[in-house]
Amino acid sequence: MVTNLTFLNEFTRGDVSKVKKYIQMYLDMAAQKLQVIEEGMQKKDYESIKVAAHTLKSQTKYMGISVAEETIIRIERYCGEQTQLHELPALVEELTKIVLQSMDELKGVLPTL
Amino acid sequence: MAKMQKIVFLIDDDPMQTQMLHDYLDDKFELVLHTYSTGEEALENLHLNPELIILDYHLMSVNKSAEDGVAILKALKEKRPEIQVVMLSGQDKIQIAVECMKHGAYDYVVKSESAFMRIENIMNNIGEHMRTTHLLKMYKRGLTIALIAIGVIIIGAVIAVKMGIATANFVVF
Numbered sequence: 466m467v468t469n470l471t472f473l474n475e476f477t478r479g480d481v482s483k484v485k486k487y488i489q490m491y492l493d494m495a496a497q498k499l500q501v502i503e504e505g506m507q508k509k510d511y512e513s514i515k516v517a518a519h520t521l522k523s524q525t526k527y528m529g530i531s532v533a534e535e536t537i538i539r540i541e542r543y544c545g546e547q548t549q550l551h552e553l554p555a556l557v558e559e560l561t562k563i564v565l566q567s568m569d570e571l572k573g574v575l576p577t578l
Numbered sequence: 579m580a581k582m583q584k585i586v587f588l589i590d591d592d593p594m595q596t597q598m599l600h601d602y603l604d605d606k607f608e609l610v611l612h613t614y615s616t617g618e619e620a621l622e623n624l625h626l627n628p629e630l631i632i633l634d635y636h637l638m639s640v641n642k643s644a645e646d647g648v649a650i651l652k653a654l655k656e657k658r659p660e661i662q663v664v665m666l667s668g669q670d671k672i673q674i675a676v677e678c679m680k681h682g683a684y685d686y687v688v689k690s691e692s693a694f695m696r697i698e699n700i701m702n703n704i705g706e707h708m709r710t711t712h713l714l715k716m717y718k719r720g721l722t723i724a725l726i727a728i729g730v731i732i733i734g735a736v737i738a739v740k741m742g743i744a745t746a747n748f749v750v751f
Contacts, residue, residue, distance in 0.1 A: 472691045483601060490594040516639045520592050522668050523689040527598065
């Protein structure tokens with residue numbers, strides 16, 4: 466499991482409709498951001514990758530995806546500073562894997578709420 | 579008469595962050611919340627007289643030509659310096675926080691799980707600060723009126739004394 470809904474449950478004080486709403490928003494946004502990152506990699510548009518990673522940073526925190534934090538910070542930093550760009554493909558692949566797994570987990574959780 | 583509700587602007591290009599903050603503040607306070615995804619939209623709506631603005635530092639994820647949070651902060655403070663602005667950002671770099679404070683931000687909050695509670699505390703502090711400022715203004719006004727009244731009494735007394743002396747002199751002659 467990469468997700469942990471402890472924060473979300475505490476934040477909503479167990480309000481299932483709100484938990485569902487935020488999860489659905491994450492699912493919509495995460496898919497969009499992954500697409501932006503993928504396109505950014507193809508076009509070498511590092512600014513777009515940085516901005517998308519930046520948005521994913523807070524969203525993944527709220528979904529308890531702590532395992533993504535370090536990867537996102539590095540992507541954001543390397544794209545912003547235009548340094549160590551050779552490490553980007555591996556980092557983006559890692560992030561994509563984590564985010565896709567989180568989406569699968571959350572899609573599985575939604576009907577059980 | 580109905581109590582006037584405070585107006586708060588939330589400016590953030592991340593719909594999930596905005597929705598979560600909106601829901602949180604709506605639960606905690608009696609507010610009228612307006613949300614904007616760019617600072618430019620918020621600047622066009624300053625006539626709504628917000629007391630507080632919570633402003634994201636990065637605002638370019640939806641509209642790439644949107645001004646960043648610091649530029650919006652500067653514009654806000656130029657137009658309406660009395661409005662309190664709390665900066666909200668995914669960046670925990672001290673230089674950014676210092677830059678925001680230098681341009682008049684009331685506080686700087688890093689986006690995280692604890693950000694919501696921090697904003698709640700800041701809003702309580704701002705409310706307290708505004709109440710104290712209001713009381714201080716009232717006291718100053720009261721003090722000014724009291725000083726004017728004392729001045730009038732003293733001048734009146736001096737005139738009365740002088741007139742009394744003049745009358746006494748007149749009686750003597």
